[in-house]
Amino acid sequence: MWKMIVSELTQAMQELARGFAHILPRIIVVVIMALVGWVVAYLAKVILRSILRLIKFDKLSENAGASQLLTKAALPSATDLLCRFVFWVAWLGFILLGVRALGIAGLQEQIAKFFIFLPRLFVALVIMFFGLLGATFLSRAALLAAVNANFPSPRLLSVSVRTIIIIFVLSMAFEEVGVAEQTMLVAFGIAFGAMMLGLAIAFGTGGRELAQQFLERRLVPGGKDEGKGDELSPL
Amino acid sequence: MAQESFLTDDFLGQLISVGEVDILVGVPTHNNAKTVGPIVETIQAGILRFFPRERTAIINADGGSRDGTPQLVVSAAIGDAQSRSKLYALRTLRSISTEYASSPAGGTALRTILAAAELLRAKACAVISPESTTITADWLAALLRPVYADQFDLVLPTYRRHRFDGILLTNLLYPMTRALYGLKIREPYALEFAFSGRLGSQFLAQNAWNEETARAGSEIQLTLAAIAGGYRIGQSFLGTKQHVERRSADLVPAMRQTVGALFSSLEPNFSVWSGKTGSQPIPTTGAEQEFSLEPLRVNRKRLREMFSTGVAELAAVFQSILSASTLAELQGIAGLDEANFSYSGELWVKTVYEFAAAYQKSVISRDHIIQALAPLFRGRALTFLMENRSGSAANVENNVEALCLEFERMKPYLLEKWNGGK
Numbered sequence: 001m002w003k004m005i006v007s008e009l010t011q012a013m014q015e016l017a018r019g020f021a022h023i024l025p026r027i028i029v030v031v032i033m034a035l036v037g038w039v040v041a042y043l044a045k046v047i048l049r050s051i052l053r054l055i056k057f058d059k060l061s062e063n064a065g066a067s068q069l070l071t072k073a074a075l076p077s078a079t080d081l082l083c084r085f086v087f088w089v090a091w092l093g094f095i096l097l098g099v100r101a102l103g104i105a106g107l108q109e110q111i112a113k114f115f116i117f118l119p120r121l122f123v124a125l126v127i128m129f130f131g132l133l134g135a136t137f138l139s140r141a142a143l144l145a146a147v148n149a150n151f152p153s154p155r156l157l158s159v160s161v162r163t164i165i166i167i168f169v170l171s172m173a174f175e176e177v178g179v180a181e182q183t184m185l186v187a188f189g190i191a192f193g194a195m196m197l198g199l200a201i202a203f204g205t206g207g208r209e210l211a212q213q214f215l216e217r218r219l220v221p222g223g224k225d226e227g228k229g230d231e232l233s234p235l
Numbered sequence: 236m237a238q239e240s241f242l243t244d245d246f247l248g249q250l251i252s253v254g255e256v257d258i259l260v261g262v263p264t265h266n267n268a269k270t271v272g273p274i275v276e277t278i279q280a281g282i283l284r285f286f287p288r289e290r291t292a293i294i295n296a297d298g299g300s301r302d303g304t305p306q307l308v309v310s311a312a313i314g315d316a317q318s319r320s321k322l323y324a325l326r327t328l329r330s331i332s333t334e335y336a337s338s339p340a341g342g343t344a345l346r347t348i349l350a351a352a353e354l355l356r357a358k359a360c361a362v363i364s365p366e367s368t369t370i371t372a373d374w375l376a377a378l379l380r381p382v383y384a385d386q387f388d389l390v391l392p393t394y395r396r397h398r399f400d401g402i403l404l405t406n407l408l409y410p411m412t413r414a415l416y417g418l419k420i421r422e423p424y425a426l427e428f429a430f431s432g433r434l435g436s437q438f439l440a441q442n443a444w445n446e447e448t449a450r451a452g453s454e455i456q457l458t459l460a461a462i463a464g465g466y467r468i469g470q471s472f473l474g475t476k477q478h479v480e481r482r483s484a485d486l487v488p489a490m491r492q493t494v495g496a497l498f499s500s501l502e503p504n505f506s507v508w509s510g511k512t513g514s515q516p517i518p519t520t521g522a523e524q525e526f527s528l529e530p531l532r533v534n535r536k537r538l539r540e541m542f543s544t545g546v547a548e549l550a551a552v553f554q555s556i557l558s559a560s561t562l563a564e565l566q567g568i569a570g571l572d573e574a575n576f577s578y579s580g581e582l583w584v585k586t587v588y589e590f591a592a593a594y595q596k597s598v599i600s601r602d603h604i605i606q607a608l609a610p611l612f613r614g615r616a617l618t619f620l621m622e623n624r625s626g627s628a629a630n631v632e633n634n635v636e637a638l639c640l641e642f643e644r645m646k647p648y649l650l651e652k653w654n655g656g657k
Contacts (some may be wrong), residue, residue, distance in 0.1 A: 062555075138599065140552060144606040147545050148487050150537070154548050232533055232616050233479050234403035234489045235424060 030098035038095020132171025259357035260346030265339035267365035281375030298339030305332035378429035394476035415640035422637035438530035452492035472521025545610020608653035
């Protein structure tokens with residue numbers, strides 16, 4: 001009886017040892033991949049940081065209005081955030097490649113999906129960044145033009161321009177990553193359509209005189225002379 | 236000569252048929268049919284009277300007029316001028332017109348005139364505005380003689396103006412140019428001026444002449460190039476400059492043309508202006524400047540409103556351009572009523588210098604920086620208007636001089652901001 005127990009235990013231990021001996025090289029591969037991945041990701045981060053500093057990416061981000069959003073959300077600077085993103089994506093990529101070597105069924109498919117998703121995520125982030133840049137630039141241009149033309153409610157005009165562009169950019173980014181594609185498309189259509197309809201009704205009813213004056217200034221000969229003499233001659 | 240490629244074949248052919256000239260008069264136009272005829276006749280009369288022995292040509296650079304302006308220039312016959320003035324030219328006087336583009340661009344117009352002057356090897360060239368209805372034949376002599384006979388490279392005008400005309404010149408362009416470059420040039424941005432062939436050729440060759448410069452104020456760039464290049468600059472009193480009625484929409488394009496060009500020249504000319512202190516007069520023929528005092532209708536209420544609205548609505552934009560203390564001061568005066576409103580010279584100079592430094596650092600789009608200055612300028616214009624409402628011409632001159640000295644006194648502040656001070 002005792003011998004039988006010892007034999008069974010020995011067999012179990014041997015199987016465990018065999019199993020361990022079988023998986024150990026794979027674990028070592030994972031560890032090596034993680035270490036190599038860390039070094040590569042770190043180097044990528046350092047190189048990217050230098051490039052971004054060289055091209056004054058933080059300035060660009062500040063101009064785009066992204067820095068203000070990040071500050072409000074208690075997040076680091078745009079350069080830092082992008083460097084961290086690249087570091088973690090690269091390191092995680094190496095770790096997942098290592099994990100793939102473990103040969104766990106089902107996991108491989110998920111890892112493949114992750115790698116397919118990465119470029120789309122990156123494109124979505126690029127769309128967001130440049131969209132934000134465009135929204136800030138155009139809303140500021142609208143604000144300055146409205147202020148200098150003595151247009152009523154210039155900030156409302158500027159915010160409207162910014163909101164429309166951000167809604168448009170968000171719907172594009174969500175479509176790119178494939179998150180709630182249909183919902184976003186319908187939501188964008190409804191929001192954009194409602195806004196345009198609202199503006200058209202508001203302009204048509206509340207701003208009838210303004211529209212008339214605007215069209216007269218543009219189309220009626222001599223209409224452009226209106227307002228002359230109110231201003232000091234600058235040159 | 237590399238510049239000739241942008242000239243049309245037809246225009247080049249006409250220039251070749253002219254040969255060489257001693258004097259060239261350029262008239263940049265765009266839909267100026269109402270005024271250009273008499274102006275060209277006056278130019279012809281001036282040439283007959285003061286330069287009868289010189290070979291001369293009138294070049295019209297037109298920006299796509301649809302009212303027959305070029306035809307009026309070309310058809311202004313020299314014979315009529317001769318019979319009117321009883322003076323006769325001993326050499327030929329040709330009038331040539333070319334359409335440089337289908338839409339107006341001041342820079343391209345000047346470039347066309349400069350290229351024509353170089354091709355015709357003109358010794359002296361004058362540019363005359365097609366809107367200067369107060370022009371007399373004497374203007375030609377006042378501008379061209381110092382260049383043609385006395386070896387000046389650039390002759391700028393001084394005028395008798397209404398005290399509230401050219402307010403951007405008196406409150407920014409003149410004092411800032413004077414403080415930076417140390418020369419008392421009353422009209423650094425002029426629509427009538429004369430230049431030597433060598434300055435014209437050098438400016439034609441050195442300028443980038445891209446789309447931006449085609450629209451920006453090439454006239455002020457020519458002045459700044461002459462200063463930076465150490466050319467001989469003078470100014471001549473021409474007489475009365477007529478009052479031109481403006482709309483509020485005219486201010487931003489005017490600022491782009493002049494303030495934008497002045498700010499953008501600061502970086503390449505840093506070594507020229509950074510070490511200069513004080514200012515020197517330049518050789519002047521006639522009066523330095525005269526002010527007329529007749530009443531003028533100006534909407535003061537709107538000026539104040541547009542200033543206050545600008546300060547309130549553009550606060551976020553100003554935060555990236557101005558220092559916190561300057562912005563706070565502006566917000567303080569934006570709340571004052573018209574009677575107590577005062578945008579002091581010191582605060583105005585601080586504002587302008589901070590804008591210039593922000594422009595150099597491109598804290599936001601440079602065009603947006605210039606646009607953001609427009610409502611603040613309206614505030615300063617209102618103060619200038621109120622300060623000089625009942626004063627004599629001498630008072631106006633004293634106030635302009637005081638502002639110039641303020642610009643000079645605070646030049647170290649610009650250098651501090653320029654070098655990164657916040």
